[in-house]
Each structure stands twice: as structure tokens, then as C-alpha cells.
Amino acid sequence: MQKSLHIDxxxxxxxxxxxxxxxxxxxxxxxxxxxxxKVFNFHDQGRMVPYTCTQCDEAWCMQAxxxxxxxxxxxxxxxxxxxxxxxxCKVCTIACPFGTVNYNASxxxxxxxxxxxxxxxxxKACPTAAxxxxxxxxxxxxxxxxxxxxxxxxxxxxx
Amino acid sequence: MAWARNVLRVNLTEGTxxxxxxxxxxxxKYLGQRGxxxxxxxxxxxxxxxxxxxxNKMIMTTGPLTGTCASTAGRYSVVTKxxxxxxxxxxxxxxxFGNEMKNAGYDMIIFEGRAPEPVxxxxxxxxxxxxxxxxxxxxxxxDTEEGIKAKHQDPLIRVASIGVAGxxxxxxxCVVNDxxxxxxxxxxxxxxxxxxxxxxxxxxxxxxxxxxxxxxxQATADGKQTLADNPVTGQGLPAFGTQVLMNVINEVxxxxxxxxxxxxxxxxxxxxxxAMAEPRADGKPNLVTNAxxxxxxxxxxxxxxxxxxxxxxAERPQYQIASGGLEYEAAWAxxxxxxxxxxxxxxxxxxxxxxxxxDPISFGATVGAAMELYEEGxxxxxxxxxxxxxxxxxxxxxxxxxxxxQGEGFGAEVGLGSKLLCEKYGKPELSMSVKGQEFPxxxxxxxxxxxxxxxxxxxxxxxxxxxxxxxEILGVPEKTDPHVTEGKAGLVKAFQDATSAVDSTGLCVFTxxxxxxxxxxxxxxxxxxxxxxxxxxxxxxxxxxNLERQYNTAAGFTGKDxxxxxxxxxxxxxxxxxxxxTNGLDKMLPEYYEVRGWTADGxxxxxxxxxxxx
Numbered sequence: 001m002q003k004s005l006h007i008d009x010x011x012x013x014x015x016x017x018x019x020x021x022x023x024x025x026x027x028x029x030x031x032x033x034x035x036x037x038k039v040f041n042f043h044d045q046g047r048m049v050p051y052t053c054t055q056c057d058e059a060w061c062m063q064a065x066x067x068x069x070x071x072x073x074x075x076x077x078x079x080x081x082x083x084x085x086x087x088x089c090k091v092c093t094i095a096c097p098f099g100t101v102n103y104n105a106s107x108x109x110x111x112x113x114x115x116x117x118x119x120x121x122x123x124k125a126c127p128t129a130a131x132x133x134x135x136x137x138x139x140x141x142x143x144x145x146x147x148x149x150x151x152x153x154x155x156x157x158x159x
Numbered sequence: 160m161a162w163a164r165n166v167l168r169v170n171l172t173e174g175t176x177x178x179x180x181x182x183x184x185x186x187x188k189y190l191g192q193r194g195x196x197x198x199x200x201x202x203x204x205x206x207x208x209x210x211x212x213x214x215n216k217m218i219m220t221t222g223p224l225t226g227t228c229a230s231t232a233g234r235y236s237v238v239t240k241x242x243x244x245x246x247x248x249x250x251x252x253x254x255x256f257g258n259e260m261k262n263a264g265y266d267m268i269i270f271e272g273r274a275p276e277p278v279x280x281x282x283x284x285x286x287x288x289x290x291x292x293x294x295x296x297x298x299x300x301x302d303t304e305e306g307i308k309a310k311h312q313d314p315l316i317r318v319a320s321i322g323v324a325g326x327x328x329x330x331x332x333c334v335v336n337d338x339x340x341x342x343x344x345x346x347x348x349x350x351x352x353x354x355x356x357x358x359x360x361x362x363x364x365x366x367x368x369x370x371x372x373x374x375x376x377q378a379t380a381d382g383k384q385t386l387a388d389n390p391v392t393g394q395g396l397p398a399f400g401t402q403v404l405m406n407v408i409n410e411v412x413x414x415x416x417x418x419x420x421x422x423x424x425x426x427x428x429x430x431x432x433x434a435m436a437e438p439r440a441d442g443k444p445n446l447v448t449n450a451x452x453x454x455x456x457x458x459x460x461x462x463x464x465x466x467x468x469x470x471x472x473a474e475r476p477q478y479q480i481a482s483g484g485l486e487y488e489a490a491w492a493x494x495x496x497x498x499x500x501x502x503x504x505x506x507x508x509x510x511x512x513x514x515x516x517x518d519p520i521s522f523g524a525t526v527g528a529a530m531e532l533y534e535e536g537x538x539x540x541x542x543x544x545x546x547x548x549x550x551x552x553x554x555x556x557x558x559x560x561x562x563x564x565q566g567e568g569f570g571a572e573v574g575l576g577s578k579l580l581c582e583k584y585g586k587p588e589l590s591m592s593v594k595g596q597e598f599p600x601x602x603x604x605x606x607x608x609x610x611x612x613x614x615x616x617x618x619x620x621x622x623x624x625x626x627x628x629x630x631e632i633l634g635v636p637e638k639t640d641p642h643v644t645e646g647k648a649g650l651v652k653a654f655q656d657a658t659s660a661v662d663s664t665g666l667c668v669f670t671x672x673x674x675x676x677x678x679x680x681x682x683x684x685x686x687x688x689x690x691x692x693x694x695x696x697x698x699x700x701x702x703x704x705n706l707e708r709q710y711n712t713a714a715g716f717t718g719k720d721x722x723x724x725x726x727x728x729x730x731x732x733x734x735x736x737x738x739x740x741t742n743g744l745d746k747m748l749p750e751y752y753e754v755r756g757w758t759a760d761g762x763x764x765x766x767x768x769x770x771x772x773x
Contacts, residue, residue: 013450014450015453016453029366031365033364044482125228127383127387127456127458128458
């Protein structure tokens, strides 16, 4: 069963543990500057929002890559950059409508979320479950459950 | 590893920025941050120096864990000789600035001299340079931070700056980073202003590594679990913030009220965590959300709004925003200490403190002193410009916040701090301070140990040097009776030593509601070279405490300065569980000197100096 990263910004405190975990597993150091997931702080509204690659089915980054360095991991659904093939041309960073593929000047390659091979560290590191890794076909399950719980609750209580 | 092993030395007089290796022998003895920067200050400056002279130095410093994934590991401190106190100052801040400094490859930035004209420091990894700050001089912290990010077209830059108050010499100006996190106390921002240094802007992309990654990931994961499982750090602080204390401390009769005339505030419930969660007239509560500093899995921070029709913001859309909201100490100082229970007025005054870089504790407490001076007739409309500075006046509070933030009007006199203000108007006894620094939010008649903690705190009255409230009220790590003096000397020493160590790691002291040094040592040990046990951390903490004490002794402080205002020693608490009590400092202090291994005059004895290898 394929899974997706699922983000609930309401639960995010802006602690950046996701960025720390991401940079640690991918770069071997704690370095938010090299994280594939970023938390945005909309200060004046008091909102913190994590954002990363959604692993598009029709992945524009993958389509755009002239050297086929981005390939589909059939098991996880992730679009994965091969460092051996990437030439750092950055066309994918332009092609991605969401900005989630970025160039890493210190290696000359691009970096993007690869779902950590199916066990994403950001989700494990998140202390408030703002980032979870759930069934890709049921990313709305929790929200459905919340609404379901409210449906006709009064009538049942009376019965 | 853990330490970047690199110091940036900025000579503001000469306009130079130079790298030098961190003294690793000192790092093994003083760990980092508070301890290590104090060692540098002691070695490089004369303790008798005027805090505002170019010969004083200001050190921004991280700990070895700063920038790692340990929970709360984003702290930095500003160490200098305090403008408010003339004593050693070390003010600790969260937010995201400390992590950025470490990621740029620096354990410390040492500022020397004084720039001929206003400047800011821009650091991009190994590249550091001073830049003309004339376009920001006269601007607020908020405008400076946004302006620097816009100018360099880099929203990821982190900025620590001073507001107008720090430029104008307000004695309790702070250094504010990330809009509303502050190295708040003792006037470290005043020192920064005296150096014509408006801001420090950093972008760091180098990364932070640790000695034994496997052990570190395990130790930090264990630590996070302990924080999550603890009722204070796992539930109370995220839900209510430090404001969880307002009603608790009021009920135990230790909430200093109206300049410490009283120990309980009838308006406490109106300015409490519970009040912040209540829907207002507009249907929304004051509290928008909780927020974390870098790496923090507790997330006690408050983000709040002022009700849009409130007189303070109705005509001023720039303040109709969410920003850093009331923490307990600020809510107490702006509220109970002044007798004001208008939550929106407090939230607004707190915004101004953040925007202009003033310490809300010393500011609110000094306004409380000014109100007593006014009501006693020692000052009048001539001094206040017609403003009725009476207890309970929200108008006086918010107007004085704006004036003090700009260093003008009667607000400039409030900016002297309560000690100089009360001396100036012939009522020195009305200053509720130790070593020139105003008390925070715990009355030592109701919590006896805090009296000793305040009297002996190296940076002047402070709750963060030995938070015996934890034991005396909350029962952590074990409950002691808040109304007795017995055993408090040892308790205060234990808290002081442990806290000195925690403040030197890069971690937040709030973790110690759940963590003991036994939880912290494995994290430090895995990150750092050397063998770091809880016992060694405690020894390092005791060494740091004595080093700070030696600095103050050399600066001219004596045992006579380890005292409390007469009001706390002679006027008994009038209400509540502590009714009839004064603080029994005279019973605790001699015993404290003894357990410290100090002389009867409060000077570290030769044996103690030798034992601690000072």
C-alpha cells in the first residue's frame, strides 16, 4: 500500500525538528539550510506551515529532467533524484509548480524529498503529529472521521 | 564536534572581523555559552570597567548543543557587564538566532570597542562584515529585522537587534531576535547600543555535527520522550505557557502586587492563562496559538493579539497582528506589579517591549515603583508630563511603554530602572531590586528560598539563576515547605550550580521541569569530546557560579549587596497562606556562604578557588 506525507499546519509549533531530521538523514549533519522540508512562519498571523514535495503522479520535475536523473520509486511513489546522473542544470527547479525541488550549491546537484525510502524521518521527528505518513488513498480519513463523529450525534444521544 | 571551535572577533572601533580558534582547554572547564563566555570576559576585560565604555566587551555565545536536534537546543546568550547592574550579565534567548550563528560556524562572536558610526554585522558563513546602519538607527527591532532581510533579499537571514530604547540608553534595553525572543535582562541591549551596534544578521548553512551520532540520536530521543511524558513539559506548558503560574502563585500568596505592597492581586484571574483562552467581544481569544523556539518539543511560547477595538490599537493597524504574547513574568510585571488587570493593555505593552527592545520585567516593575512615588507625592504631574501614574491605570502603563521604548518623556526616567529613579526622588526604599535589577514574579515572603536566590544571584534579582519555586511550590524534584528557611541554603546552591551548567549547554532551562542532569549528561556526552557525567556538569556549574562571583567581587560588590529591600525583610505579607511572614534572609545567608565555601564576607575562600581549579 502506498503512503503519503500528510501535513496538518494547525498542529505545527514551528520547532523545525522535521528540518533537523531531514538534514541529518540526508546530509549527515544538523542543517535546516539543507532540509527537503521547510517550515514557514507567517508571523503576523501566528501560523506555522510545513511544506514539501507532494510526489505528483505526473511529476513535472521528472518530465523536465533532460538526463533522466529523476525516476519513480515504484514502491513508495517517490520521485527520486540520482546524484550520479544529475548535472545540476536546475530545469526541474523551474518545472516544479510548488518550488519543492531546490539546488544545493555545495554539491552541484538538486535535492528533493524522496520519502526516505518509505520511512520519512520528518514524520517520526514531529513532536505534535503535524506531519504524518498515511495511506495515500485515504489522506482525508482523519478529517472524515471528525465530521462523521459530529453527524447526527444529537439524534443518537436522544435515542 | 558540537563546538564549532571557532570564534569571530569583531573590533567595532577598527571595523575589523577576524576568526580565531576557540580555546578548547577552557571549553573543557566551562563547557560553552554562559560559562565559557564568562571565562573569556573575565580574561579579557577589567571588572571595574564602565559597562558603557568601549573597553567593555559584549559576547554573543552558543552552547555545544546549540543547533543540534536535542530538544530546545537553539539557545544563545549575551554575556557582558550589565548596564543596569554593573555586575556580570548573561541573558539567554531562544528563537532561531542561536542556531543560525552555530550553523554559520561560530561558537561565539566577541564585540570590542565602539563603532564611530552606527553599524550592523552581516555574517554569511565565513564571510563577516560591518555595514553602515544609519538607515536603521532610530528604527524599531521589527522594522530593522524586516529591513535587513529585504535589503539583502534573503528572508532566511536571522537578526538580533536593539530598538530605539537601546540606542537612547534605557538601562534595561534588551537584544531581541526573531521579532519577539529576547536576551532580556540586565541591560545587555544598552551595552550593544553604547557600541553603536544596531544589529547582528546571520545566515548559516554549514551544519552542526556531533561526536557520536548514534549515541546522540538515542540520548536525545530518550530526552524528548521524557519531556513528552512529563505533565509540566508535556501538557501544562504547551497548553497554558508559563502563564499557567499566574493563578497558582496568586493562590499561594507570592504574587508581588503594586510594587510589593501586597502578595495577592485581585485582578490576577483577568490576566491569567485562563483569561488568555477566553473568547473576547470579537469572539476570538487573546491567545492565537502556542509556538516553539528552535528544536523545542515543549513549545511554551504564546502568540497573541490585542482586541481590535481596544484603545491601544483601534487606530493603529500595525499592531492589529499576532505576535509574541504574554509570558508569565511579563504578565506579572506589566499587570500585578502595576495593579493593571486589562489583558489587552498588557498584551499591547508587551508588543511595545518587543518592538523597541525593553525588558518587560524591569520596565513593569519600575512603572510599579513610579506609581508608588506618584501616589506618595514624591513625583507629580511636573515630572510625568501630566500623566496620572496611579496604580491600576492601563493608560499610564501603555503610554509609559511607548515613551520608554522611544527613550523620551517620563518614560526616559522610567528607563533609568527603579533603583536610580527612586534614589533620584529621595525614596530609595521603594526600589524593589537587588544589585540594581528588579525582582521577577515571585514574592520571597511567600517563597522563602527565592529570597536567598534573589539576594545571591550574580546578575541581580533573577528567577532564572535558582528557581526554587520548582521545589517549594511545584514539588520538582521534591517538595519543600515554602514558608521555612531551613534547608534553603543547600537548595539554592544546588539549583544555582545545576542551572549554570544547563545555561552553558545550549539547552533551555525549562527542560529541567522534567530533566535532571542525569538526563542532560548523556546528550552532552554523546555530542562533545571528553567524558561528561552529571557529576562533572555539576562541578562545571559550581565553577561557573564562583567565576561569576569573583568577577562581581572584583567589580566592587561585597556581601553587603547580598540583601533584599527592607519591605521584604520587615513588612509582613498581609494576606494569603504566607500572611504574617517576612523573608528570613538573615537565617539563610550565613549558612549559604558556608555551604558555598565562601568567607563570612561572601568571598570564595582560597580552598574553594583551589578545589574548583579557578
